Amino acid sequence: MKWYVLTDLEGACRVNRWDQTRVNELTPGKLGAMTMLTLEINAAVQGLLDIDPYGQIVVWDGHGNGGIDERLLSDRAWLISRGTGIRAPYGLDSECVGQVVIGQHAMAGTPHATLAHTYSSQTVEYYELNGQRIGELGCRAVMAGAMGVPTIFVSGDDLANAEARALIPGVLTVDTKQSLDTELALHRPPHQVYEEIREQVALAARGAKQAEPVRWPGPYELVARVLPDCSPDGYLRYPGATKLDDRTVRATADDLTALWV
Secondary structure, eight states: OEEEEEEOSTTSTTOOOGGGTSOSSOOHHHHHHHHHHHHHHHHHHHHHHHHOTTOEEEEEEOSTTOOOOTTTSOTTEEEEOSOSSOOTTTTOOTTEEEEEEEEEOOOTTOTTOTTOOSSOTTTEEEEEETTEEEOHHHHHHHHHHHTTOOEEEEEEEHHHHHHHHHHSTTOEEEEEEEEEETTEEEEOOHHHHHHHHHHHHHHHHHTGGGOOOOOOOSOEEEEEEEOTTOOOGGGGGSTTOEEEETTEEEEEESSGGGSOO
């Protein structure tokens, strides 16, 4: 069987500062964060293999400037690493039995959530999809659902996981840390996180064929509002995008992957 693992960096255990995630350079803080995320991904890969020993596991490095230490990544993973030109759906297809999300953070505007943002922590105030406030996790769960692929597992901070459970009925989650503030968290012991990720991913994989995809009927209307002093003009390159005001753009499409998800 084929499985898809979507990753981000901000939700990993022991990651709670912007200087661990925003920098392009491989600083000690960034490298440490990448190591923590990669070990969580490996735990998820092993959980999938526990149920499907011969499965194909596709991992996408979904963090903007790279979040995976490729030297440490499981040699059973097929990796889509950071590069130019990638677009939605980022290697996900309808052959995948389930989507697993590792390293997730809460959406922009979530009170006291560690490193909360929606796509860009420096430019985006919020996104709305079909009139509902939504973050990266929600957009990608809906995108997967449109292909018939259920999102079966999410790991990240406690508020990211609360967001996941509100959107995805039956999803299994593992908290990597408790959010205390924007750059503050109470982190769990990493070995406990790895053990629980492996166990819960295996449990999720066992029930994947019975899991329900997140299905939102189209057409899809996506609104992006940027922070003060930021321009929304970059969104105007998408077909049908229109500017509502100096900070807000809206577009509609039958296919969600045609929009900025």
